[in-house]
Amino acid sequence: MATRKRLADSWCGVVLAAGKGVRMNSARPKVLHTVSGVPMLAHATNAVRAAGITKVVVVVPPGGDSAQEFQAAAGPKARLVVQTSQLGTARALLAARDAAARPDSILLSYGDAPLITPETISAVTAAHTKQRSTVTILTARVPDPTGFGRIVRDKGGAVTAIVEERDATAAVRAINEINSGCYAFDAEWIWSQLPEIPRSSSGEYFLTDVVAAAIRAHRKVATVEAADHNEVLGVNDRVQLAEAERLMRGRILRRLMLGGVSVSDPATTYVDAGVTVGADTVVWPNTHLRGATRIGMRCQIGPNAILDGVQVGDDSTVVASHVESSKIGQRVHVGSFSRLRAGTSIADDVFIGNCAEIKNSSIGSGTHIGHFSYTGDATLGARVNIGAGTVTCNYDGKRKHQTIIEDDVQIGSDTMLVAPIRIGAGARTGAGAVATTDVPPGATVVGVPARPIRPKSVKRRIEVPRSGS
Incomplete structure (x- = not known):
């Protein structure tokens, strides 16, 4: 009970749900499509709450037509904030800064990842707290890592980089441990870093660059491997x-x-x-x-x-x-x-x-x-x-x-x-x-x-x- 109270007091869950979902070929926002009768966004926010994090902020796209549906899926106590410009995951998280208030730690997940369980989220928050990490990454080992960012480690097992497939060498592409995109962050540190992230060649700002900044600064970067790699499946089509x-x-x-x-x-x-x-x-x-x-x-x-x-x-x-x-x-x-x-x-x-x-x-x-x-x-x-x-x-x-x-x-x-x-x-x-x-x-x-x-x-x-x- 004390552990859950500490989570409620010191953590904020941020769920990114502003993606357009172009590959769905649908007029309906991607995260409102259902899996087993429940919107994907509801699966994501329910898992965060079931892990003991009661403060939840959901980043949604502009446009009021679906606002009530987003609120219904996220839950009545969730705070919705709008990402006015689609400029990548780092800017999406930055949009949640004011609504998140001042927790000690941030748990970041995605509205199009409906299979992540409360147990896995609890493992991430527990490892992050125990190891006093600046960043904790949820990883998975998958049979086919094509399309995912790879987790690169040194001989001692420490994370040295997250390398996107387009930038990977043949040796890196052979790695089957991937970045799920789900993170835990030290709140004070992440809010200070997000405005400093450089714009990528595509014109967007990505959270992987925040992880790179933590590694360069010799901050503690921990990982938790999902017990079932299927949990980290993201739905794009x-x-x-x-x-x-x-x-x-x-x-x-x-x-x-x-x-x-x-x-x-x-x-x-x-x-x-x-x-x-x-x-x-x-x-x-x-x-x-x-x-x-x-x-x-x-x-x-x-x-x-x-x-x-x-x-x-x-x-x-x-x-x-x-x-x-x-x-x-x-x-x-x-x-x-x-x-x-x-x-x-x-x-x-x-x-x-x-x-x-x-x-x-x-x-x-x-x-x-x-x-x-x-x-x-x-x-x-x-x-x-x-x-x-x-x-x-x-x-x-x-x-x-x-x-x-x-x-x-x-x-x-x-x-x-x-x-x-x-x-x-x-x-x-x-x-x-x-x-x-x-x-x-x-x-x-x-x-x-x-x-x-x-x-x-x-x-x-x-x-x-x-x-x-």
């Missing part, structure tokens, strides 16, 4: 975005499986970063769990299911169905080929069969909606049975209207319920009925339009005396 998605998905599924969730085919299972799944749940192939979906324990999800922003209670099953922004209780069965649209709430012990659509409706406990039906803007009580082909006719061409079905109602096949309408408790409709007015409790209605029918009279059997009795 759609190909790298897909690779980041694949890697993040594997990380998420591994966490779920180690937590007691069975994933029958990870290669065809897609789970967003904000999803939670309870132990002993089985996720079958071709399943997508999106947004803030919450799955309970001992559930069966899939195959071929899409759940987006859904809460599912324990012991429930969703097979080959699409569910969005809905709540599903315990011991519920949905599917196959059904759709639950936004605003739907399903109580416990409900059965929803195949090819049923439910929209903005509340379904009471123990209710059965077997197949081929539409339930929209409706409230169903407990133990209701909806026959095949039933439709709540909720739209009159101008407005949507409510259907209310009370407890223990039996709705016959192909019934049309023309809203607004209330079906009283224990009532029944005959097959093919078109109900246009309220049905009283206990009544049975049939026909077009549906009308009540009286129970047939029961003829009393007259006992005829037998002869001789």
Whole structure:
């Protein structure tokens, strides 16, 4: 706890997110593209906070069109500052100086590097503090270092230079330890150095020149090697975005499986970063769990299911169905080929069969909606049975209207319920009925339009005396 408090008090995280992302070929800012359902910028800022650094400054591009999206992705407590001119990483960090106030140390990361973990950031801050370094570099050893700056060391292992590939000799190009671009800096020193960085031949100012200045001044330059080289992947185009998605998905599924969730085919299972799944749940192939979906324990999800922003209670099953922004209780069965649209709430012990659509409706406990039906803007009580082909006719061409079905109602096949309408408790409709007015409790209605029918009279059997009795 004391260590985290020291981090909160003495560190500031700066996340650079002002790059144009030209290679993405997108009107959308690069760092707002999503990986596993979450903007890349959110992954980056969340990792910084999870490492214990609570003060976060994000450097964003000019233009107010996306300001709210940047703030939402960075988090409400993040401070956004604008880099008015795209003049390189050194000037981007300099833009954050006033917002960063006066911490002892700066942790620098990037909004297009969504895979760096809190554990790796913690390793960087811990090494920087322990070694009292001026600069600490996060490095990685990669199978193919093409395109990256190489970490050059002397015989004693000390860093002597970061050499960009365009300037590297054949011997330097053979080095597979690369500069990730993630650094920790002594704050007082870095703020004093940034204005002194010379302009490069491309007209920009780069942080690698700050590192070179530290080496020339015989300042302490430390390194931390990432345990997994994939963490330092930067996303510059759609190909790298897909690779980041694949890697993040594997990380998420591994966490779920180690937590007691069975994933029958990870290669065809897609789970967003904000999803939670309870132990002993089985996720079958071709399943997508999106947004803030919450799955309970001992559930069966899939195959071929899409759940987006859904809460599912324990012991429930969703097979080959699409569910969005809905709540599903315990011991519920949905599917196959059904759709639950936004605003739907399903109580416990409900059965929803195949090819049923439910929209903005509340379904009471123990209710059965077997197949081929539409339930929209409706409230169903407990133990209701909806026959095949039933439709709540909720739209009159101008407005949507409510259907209310009370407890223990039996709705016959192909019934049309023309809203607004209330079906009283224990009532029944005959097959093919078109109900246009309220049905009283206990009544049975049939026909077009549906009308009540009286129970047939029961003829009393007259006992005829037998002869001789």
